[in-house]
Amino acid sequence: MTRQLSRRSVFEALLHRSPISRADLAKVTGLSKQTMSEVVDTFEQQGLVRRVGRTSGNVGRTAVLYELSPEGGHVLGIDLGARRLTVALAEIGGRVLAEADEPTDGRGGAWVLDQIARLSDRLARDNHTHPSRIRSIVLATPGVVNPKTGSIEMAPNISGLDHLNVVGLLGEKLGHPVVFENDINLALLGEIWHGCAQNLANVAFLALGSGVGLGLYVNGELVRGENGAAGEIGYLPIGGDPLQAESRVQGCLEYQLGAAGIVRRFGEAGGSPVDSAKQVFELAQSGDARAIAVVGETARLAALAAATVVATVDPQLLVLGGSIGARPDFADQVARALVQLAPRPVEIRTSLLGARAGVVGAVSVALRRLHDEFFGVAELASALPLPPPAQRHAPQ
Amino acid sequence: MTRQLSRRSVFEALLHRSPISRADLAKVTGLSKQTMSEVVDTFEQQGLVRRVGRTSGNVGRTAVLYELSPEGGHVLGIDLGARRLTVALAEIGGRVLAEADEPTDGRGGAWVLDQIARLSDRLARDNHTHPSRIRSIVLATPGVVNPKTGSIEMAPNISGLDHLNVVGLLGEKLGHPVVFENDINLALLGEIWHGCAQNLANVAFLALGSGVGLGLYVNGELVRGENGAAGEIGYLPIGGDPLQAESRVQGCLEYQLGAAGIVRRFGEAGGSPVDSAKQVFELAQSGDARAIAVVGETARLAALAAATVVATVDPQLLVLGGSIGARPDFADQVARALVQLAPRPVEIRTSLLGARAGVVGAVSVALRRLHDEFFGVAELASALPLPPPAQRHAPQ
DNA sequence: TTCTATTTATTCGGACGCTTGACGAATCAA
DNA sequence: TTGATTCGTCAAGCGTCCGAATAAATAGAA
Secondary structure (H helix, E strand, O other), X not given: OHHHHHHHHHHHHHHHXXXXXXXXXXXXXXXXXXXXXXXXXXXXXXXXXXXXXXXXXXXXXXXXXXXXXXXXXEEEXXXXXXXXXXEEEEEOOOOEEEEEEEEXXXXXXXXXXXXXXXXXXXXXXXXXXXXXXXXXXXXXXXXXXXXXXXXXXXXXXOOOOOOOOHHHHHHHHHOOOEEEXXXXXXXXXXXXXXXXXXXXXXXXXXXXXXOEEEEEXXXXXXXXXXXXXXXXXXXXXXXXXOOOHHHHHHOHHHHHHOHXXXXXXXXXXXXXXXXXXXXXXXXXHOOOHHHHHHHHHHHHHHHHHHHHHHXXXXXXXXXXXXXXXXXXXXXXXXXXXXXXXXXXXXXXXEOOOHHHHHHHHHHHHHHHHHHHHHHOOHHHHOOOOOOOOOOOOOOO | OXXXXXXXXXXXXXXXXXXXXXXXXXXXXXXXXXXXXHXXXXXXXXXXXXXXXXXXXXXXXXXXXXXXXXXXXXXXXXXXXXXXXXXXXXXXXXXXXXXXXXXXXXXXXXXXXXXHHHHHHHHHHHOOOOHHHEXXXXXEEOOOXXXXXXXXXXXXXXXXXXXXXXXXXXXXXXXXXXXXXXXHHHHHHXXXXXXXXXXXXXXXXXXXXXXXXXXXXXXXXXXXXXXXXXXXXXXXXXXXOOOOHHHHHHOHHHHHHOHXXXXXXXXXXXXXXXXXXXXXXHHHHOOOHHHHHHHHHHHHHHHHHHHHHHHHHOXXXXXXXXXXXXXXXXXXXXXXHHHHHOOOOOEEEEOOOHHHHHHHHHHHHHHHHHHHHXXXXXXHXXXXXXXXXXXXXXXX
């Protein structure tokens, strides 16, 4: 029990300061040299740690340096988008070994699952890792992921996936259980781990692309909501009559702010025919007056959504992401509009990782789960619960 | 270190199952009878625990029963409202011993601080507790409380308090440091501890009274925001033009939905002169058509705010509180309007504790802080942090 | 009443994990 | 070569926990 705590703090020190000697580990963790040698020895026997050289140049005896060994375990992050499939492989120490991506198999359904398995397998073998060594897998997917069951409640925009038991089938194909999480939530975690929101505890991630979505990170924790539906801001009563038919079906804000809404509004404004929101933005940059107006209105709506989030959860930073939100010209307009709307100034940044955010976030969660599997202190960490109002008297 | 964990789990068992014998404690906690006797003995010596009788009627030797002793410590919860001052005294085991309230001293400033000290002192002495025995004090106040400094950033609606170092002065007067927290947040925690939201982890508390405010409880934790300004939904861009002058100063939603806004709208609708929002609601109940319309519009605005919260954080339960929000007739109208607006049905309840919610929540936080002071595992509980992207190599 | 089964409570011995201090080993600098 | 310094191991001791044995107290059966 107390050994578990020692092992945990040694592992933590190894995560952040490798390569490191046993003597230094003892100083950092506060444990004795004796205990340290014992712990490191068991780590070495388990393959969690390996020798990596000796110190030199210092006065005194040289020390053996240790670092976390890739033998300790590998993790897989997968971003399953409607257009693109991305997979990343990392080792227990946090180093991302390789990333690969392909267009998502257009035939959908089981073909996509096969594609994921094939790509993951190739990635593992190309990096001298047998797929069976992978000890944690997290998959980013659009749609609502129920936090209790882990199942997908709203199928992603991929045909034929909604009838399949995706969690079970994919776990079987990959030889290890797969944890699902909403892609926007994972993009947010990606930005927090390796992106523009590092070391912050209160961050909101506004994703504007084909749809609109929000990721919330509060008190250093992801907000999923009771049904995993937190951040479904497509349904915010902004930008139109929330009782309208379109608003009921698709969500009031999404109807205006989604890519389809932008294209539609550009058409209604008499703009030349376009078939993607991207073209509207490009027209605006080239000076098309109608496009400029539509983009301005789009930024105003996004700022309204941002102001809503700022007033509700008071984040330290607002990250703009998604294929539309990450455009720097657009982000500037949103920031300017937000100054007028928000009760207090809030910093805005555009996504640093872009399309990679989701897969990086998936890797970060997969890593965290692996670490917790080895060194978790689940029941220890729980807060002392207060007594209920009706004192239960133990029947004697 | 490991003893601390044992002590902690024994205390937890005592909190929830007292009176209880040492033998039963051993069964519940999984510790040995031997260890249990040691721990309980030290608790008894520290005055944390006392004998309270023996078992009888069972076969076998009788057991000595123990319970948490009030000698272990008392806590104070204080709700400082603009109109009313409420103080509650509880003991370490969670029992609320007494509550008292008075109209807030209208002279404001230092008089109010004196009043708090006097009322607290009386409450302690009336319950055979010397004020010096009080080991944790939490005060509920309107306004934004900075979560880092603990200071009040927006002074409550009490004259003369904004120039004073309230935290320091009050701590001195009461002989123990005082922790401040937003009154709506504490009302929410009150409902979660003893009210209508017991044992839930995702709750939103919509407070409608002279102002509008929101309390958020997510993942079993209070959401304060980076600056303590989470839940400042008076600034939601709902119910009017958010760029208007009134919206900028007071908040767009608050301008319409606050008590003053209700009275104003009733006047604009040609209603008979009233001087409080309460009268508008009473007129509506007695059949006044204009009042009915104004109340209906008010409910619609509240439902829009609620829909915003539901779409953003997906709570399990929405509690309506505050002098206006807790009216059952009004809550029904809000619930009906929300069905049309929210993407998914969400349960709504009205506050069970009413005006007492704030002080009950203050007691709950004071208790939790006392428990953590004795049995906290702060650094143990922290999650394993992931390594930063740039691996720091220890300079050797 | 006496005896037995049962439960509570204490005592004792042993195991585990951690620390301290001493000591040998390895290295750099003079 | 010598001394200072640091690394790593060994041995001893301490705190905490557990399990087994034992004593104490009680209800129910004989």
